[in-house]
Amino acid sequence: MIKQNILEMKGITKTFPGVRALDHVSFELRKGELHALCGENGAGKSTLMKILGGIYTPDEGEIRINGKTVQIRNPEDSMDNKISIIYQEFNLVPQLSIAENLFLGKELRKGLHLNKKQMVKAAQEVMAKLGLADIDCSRSVSDISVATQQLVEIGKAIFNDVDILVMDEPTAVLTEKETKALFELIRQLLAKGISIIYISHRLEEVTQLSSRVTILRDGKYIETLDNGDKRLKKDDIVRLMVGRDLEDFFPERKDTVQSGYVLEIKGLCKEKQFTDISFGLSGGEILGFAGLVGSGRTEIMKAIFGSAKPDGGEILIDSKPVRISSPSDAIREGLALVPEDRKKEGLVLGMPLGDNICLANMPLISRLGCIVKNKKREIVDRFIDDLQVRPALPGRLAKNFSGGNQQKAVIAKWLAVNPKVVILDEPTRGIDVGAKSEIYSIIEGLAQKGVGIIFISSELLELLGVCDRVIVIHQGRIAGEFRKDEFSEEKIMLAASGM
């Protein structure tokens, strides 16, 4: 017997400036099932869930709950429909206690005062029902671990009596053990009849937990696969996610690794962030960095690039020690950083794309401090052409380009300075599949020219597809190093969880 649909989303379309994030996407959720939503970064999963959560309103489309059409215009509407969404960035108030967070907006009172004792007691009961009796609900959220915060988020949802629970990358910050506990909790929730939409990059989890899997690609609905008998294979999902065979998705890695190190890091450390980081990078090598979100990968690269000050350690370039105390020092030494968040750190969004490309290369396009228009045009046009930035309009403001083209512009900014080492921090986050493949080719092309590449990514698939070597970071330490012939997702995942 097929259970009835608790949720139907039909023909959902959402356009942002420069990009159609969702194009007539449909999605169904049956009562009591775990329906996984899969797709590469930028496929539209999070946008679809934000529409369900009332953060965005769709341009077109219909949402039905228990067969009735509903309007979700804001987060309150979403809650009224008994939907709860646990976003990657949590919605807890860190200064308040767990109990106060659970009761946020409907606090228990005794006269004019908050009845804290009663709230803690009630909160404790809710958590106990979830098998989390050992969590002290009077503690403030800022004092508890990320994993516990996540459990509190789930507790809050249950406390609010939800029918539909959405989990966006719940395991991205969890260790192996915490993940197991979470899965146990998920099975309990399903048994209680709660329906779950589950987003994860970790496809083993998806095949283990889900009863159905819907795949999105570039904002379009692709297919819904049945996994009632848990027989679904990871490869089937991946092929649909990238829309082609993997051999075509990643460029062929040529052996361009040179002998000797172009960049060498010795004993780099910073209190509370990372300890004893030592590694070497050769010219023409693509070195991947894997690890959980928050493991310290980004902080290490910022320290190398001079935008954060390390407590100690040595940086050598071409075997000579160098002092890097600001990004401009790093650039002079031949380093380039494509930062994690291209909108906040990579681009001046309100500036024309061409100006953005020139931002790190001002001396190249100027004489005596004045910009030489011809030189500027020449460089901008060359990189727009080389990297296939579309549309090829250097005068258009950076914010009006799609994510993939924005990312290409950030990369272009660095290519004109002829760097020896390019550090790319999550360069494919939030961009479409085609642009991803192009970025891989750009990286491969740089390596072939002898540039050393550091490639940070949370997507193991692309690390394994692109890199010569992968270093795994766990809690600010190097937890493992794997050469191409010893790559496997399982090994890297275990190292990343500290095992």
Add this chain to the structure above:
Amino acid sequence: MDAGVKRRTRLSGIIKGLFARRESGLFMLLLIICTGMSIAKPDTFFTSDNIFNIFRQVSIIAIIAVGQTFVMISGGIDLSIGYNLALCGIVLSYFIKLGINPYAAISLGVLTGIIVGWLNGVMITKLKLPSFIVTLGMANIARGVIYVITKGFSISVDHPFVIGVGNGSIASIPILSIIMFIIVLIGAYVLDNTVFGTRVKAIGGNELAAKLSGIKVNRCKIAVYTLTGVLAAIGGLIIVGRLYAGNPNAGANFEMDSIAATIVGGTSLAGGEGTILGALLGALLLGVIKNSLVLLNVNMYWQTVAVGSIIIVVCAIDQFTKRKAE
């Protein structure tokens, strides 16, 4: 893209730009007011005397608005610019009165402007304080120093160079307006065509991205505030010439007038965008409105109300058209 399409997009871009740009809107508004006034007051408004009078009145504001525009594009604000201007005027008057070489005295006045601006920049970047707080403090310090020097009395100045800068004219064009136009032209060139100008815009648009692109953000910001100090000093020199004296109350409210001109000219309070031409047009628009209200015999207090309303209305219209465009 083939050449034809490119040319067509460029052409339509120019046409769109002409109508969409804040400057052209302001220009139209100026034109409408001037035409209206020429009809309403044919024998007083559109006379060379009155036009030059308007230019004399707006020149100082326009000069410091150039500095204010740079500061605001870099994401800051300079509330000390008016008292800095007055202080520079007092310093140069004081030293002229003391009897030292008048050109040395003028140099000391300019040096004062540079030091005040530089201190603003250093405190904002090194102490990591908001520009609002630093320049508010600096405004009070400058005002205090002015009263310490003058004890509240004007210092009269009769040096011909200073008086000439304030009141003279070349081919019946006021010298201070010529200075203003030169500064506006240089300012516009620097902002749009130099490395420095691009960096200022980048810092105001996204400071973190600018820093990660290797731009020395602190050095650049200090330069912006120092430059503004230089412009305040030039304004100070002019105002002493205009008034034949260093007057301790001379710069009052100039910071607000320069901010008003800059904002009406389309510079974003959030930083990153703005133009020098816009600031000039903003200063002109406010000057023409004040002048018109005088000619129309509107009560002086109501004039202030009118100017305040204009600032809000112009910016509201701009917001509205922007939102509509999106």
